[in-house]
Amino acid sequence: MINLITSIVRHRTALVGLILLSLVVAVAIAAPLIVPYPEDAQTFHIERRLLPPSSEALFGTDRMGGDIFSRVVLGARMTLLITATVVLSGVLIGVPIGLVAGYYNNGISLVLGGGAEILLAVPQIILAIAITQSLGPSIGSVILALSVTYWPFWARIVFTETRSMCHETFVESAIALGVSAWRVIFLHILPNIASSIVVRTTTAIGTTAFASATLGFLGLGPPPPSPEWGRMIAESRDYLPDAWWYALAPGLALLLTVLGCTLFGDGLRDILDPKTRRRG
Amino acid sequence: MNPLLEIDDLSLTFRTEKGPAHVLDSIDLTMVPGEVVGLVGESGSGKTSLARAILGVLPGAQAEIASGRVRLDGIDMLDDGKATRDARGRLVTFVPQDPFDSFNPLFGVGTQLADIVRYRAPPATGHRLARSRRAREAMILDMLAAVQLPASRDLLNRYPHQLSGGQRQRLMIAMALLPQPRMLIADEPTAALDVTVQVQILGLLRRIAAERTLAVLFTTHDLGAAWEICDRIIVMYAGQIAEILPRKAFFAAARHPYTRMLLASLPKPGHQAVGIPGESASPLAPPPGCRFNPRCPLASQMCRTVRPLPSRSEEGHLLACHHPLPTAS
Amino acid sequence: MNVVSMVVNRLVWFVPTVLGLLAVVFVLARIVPTDPAVLAAGENATAEQVQEARERLALDRPLPEQFVEYLRQVVQGDLGTSFYTQQPIVDDLTERLPATLELTILGVLAAGLIGVPLGVISGLNRNSWLDHLLRLVSVLFIGVAPFWIAMQLQLLFSMQLGWLPLSGRIDDFAPEAMTGFLTIDALVAGDLQNFLSALRHIVLPTLTLALPGAAVIVRFTRTSVVEAVNSPSVAYQTAMGLPRRVIVWKYILRLALNSTVTQLGLVFGISLTGAVVIEAVFEWPGLGTYAVRSILHSDYNAVMGVTLCVGVLFALSNLLVDLLQMAIDPRGAT
């Protein structure tokens, strides 16, 4: 653990990614305390609508007169909540399914693996749009839609890695010695594929933030006036080209989040994957 | 005879994350044309690094020549100039350890041989112009016969994965001979092959060296293999030369404790091979004095402080040890 | 594995996957709060008309039965009728498929044309300032949302500079359809004006799709080049003194391209996913807008049809990439 931390600190890419990511999380948590207009998440100020950036409103104001900067920062909470829940359930659903499907070679693994492949057969976003539409626009349906459609990514990678692990001598001999399946899976296989799961999860945070913003952009996210980034970007379209600043802050916020995840994920892969490390 | 290869006092350091690794320590070595020399030592003793130094292909970012020089036919191989670049792959060529990985998997072997001829073979006598495709192919087919492969186009049209390990290594030897070099460096050329093929390939190397007065530096773990085909054998330990022996003296006249332990560890009929106790010295923190001292039963205070200088004990026999053992028998 | 067994293997997997996919979408479509019979009957339908539509569409029968019935029709090439367009869905799809294909194919091509050379440059000059810059830019483009890029491009090139059209596929009527790719059709018809118009319309959407794809390709190509540079065969050729230019432009490039091709499927996936959203921004009359609109209008037959179509596209693109890989990698051919 200490080792990992020092490697991260030494690895420039990983460090920058981690800092960005922590920044987004910290801002999200502290949002109501640090923004200039915390009430702008819900209230209107028609007299201040569509003002360009100024010292009062750093990134301008929106069609309701809300301070875009405040709204974007407050929106980080929503993105964080959605992303964290989706990623967590993705791991909780996908990893066990991948393990079982990879370890066994029978009907169950066929059904589980097949299920994952079915969901991967079209772009995730199409299924997610369909689910949110069925459930109606809300945070809950976004979370549910993304959780249901994104777990196969974990299942697939865990499946492949588990399959190849099963051919390793130490796993084969454990099985031959009659060690129970659960012990083999959790004590021998899982620790060895943990680093791939971690890397996959890091990049998935970015992908999920993307997907939830996409749903918001299509009008399927949390309903207005919630300060959801994708929705804010979509709203701005009616006010272009005059309100050029409108989409700037939410777009940048999304960019920083995904950037942090990509960089941190890249760095972690370098650090954790001995193959790339040997290559130097 | 004039020496072909002269290595003087070569010390090589690799910069690593954990600090400098002193991989070669004051190596002296000369070779004359046509001589076959075996370089024997444990894994990590620096055989490949020495071979790469002679070829002038040390990794520039990490490698640092702490001292010494390497001259091949008078050309400084540690230099980066045109003469050195011309010499590499012409004057001195290379047979790698793993003939599978050393081929590009996506090109037919014929293409890869042809490129060696095209860019490395000396111009045909009496011609200043590049060879035609035909002439290149003829040259390659001749060479296939010389390395005892069927001289057929069919073989050349194949991809590396469609050939056997022995065939691939013969092709590697063919590639090494096509430039008509004066020296050939073979870095564990038979490590990836099974025993019968090993014997054939070694025989081939020996014969070719004799026919073409080709100097061969042959690195190996395998004392037996070295003894089969070499005129002289260099025993290396942790980047230092421990002992250099002429072939005939190898078993009888070895006096360095490390060489003797290596000989004793050879598998005998009916016995398991025994390793040498203790761990090989780390180049990151090599023991001062004789690098073998932590594992040597004869080590004295002097061994732990003063490096034993190589001295000539008999004709062609060089020994670096403060307390050499008496010759066996 | 030879070509035939690979294709057969793919097909064997494709059928159950698509069946599963259709079942998933079928169930999804049925949990929609709106009653499809009401939609089918039209806005001002009486209760009897709704009931009549329900029976006509067999919506009163049990779900499994409906599903089997649906499959029976699909096998006969009938995907049903769209509630929204009142057209057979097969017609809707054939009308829209070329638009999406034109866009994604161009997007993938552009991504490759931008990404491969930059990735090679980056990989060959590892750790140079150029490499760092290219890595930074590519990681940035992976991080920006395609719909956001789309809007920024529109803002700059259409609204402010006025160089390119804001949305749509063409100014005038489309040229006579042959391939359905407007640029090609116009060119074939010798209609320069329409060709230029189609071209000007497709630039921004293509660019939007190509940029993230190119970023992925740059990163991947770079890794492959670095891997190739450090490969044992290159070490061998260097030790044999082959000229660097031959090693780089013949051997390293070939190795790198080989592994880059494996990523084309991924890039196509990214582009197709991007297209779903991008099409909405550019009002591009393709499958993406159709899918989104059908979902939003609970046009469930259309949703099933478009899902099937995209699933087939996905599978086909993976198959093509596999075939391409086999064709260029001698090791795959035996």
Ligand SMILES: Nc1ncnc2c1ncn2[C@@H]1O[C@H](COP(=O)(O)OP(=O)(O)OP(=O)(O)O)[C@@H](O)[C@H]1O
């Ligand atoms: N590029 C490098 N950077 C840092 N250290 C290196 C590098 N190449 C080799 N070394 C180190 O140099 C030492 C000698 O390595 P070398 O490959 O020359 O040994 P060897 O005798 O050929 O071993 P083997 O029998 O395993 O091939 C080893 O400790 C190795 O770790």
Ligand code: SF4
């Ligand atoms: S010099 Fe000393 S330590 Fe080294 S081999 Fe000889 S006796 Fe052993």
Ligand SMILES: [Mg+2]
């Ligand atoms: Mg070696």
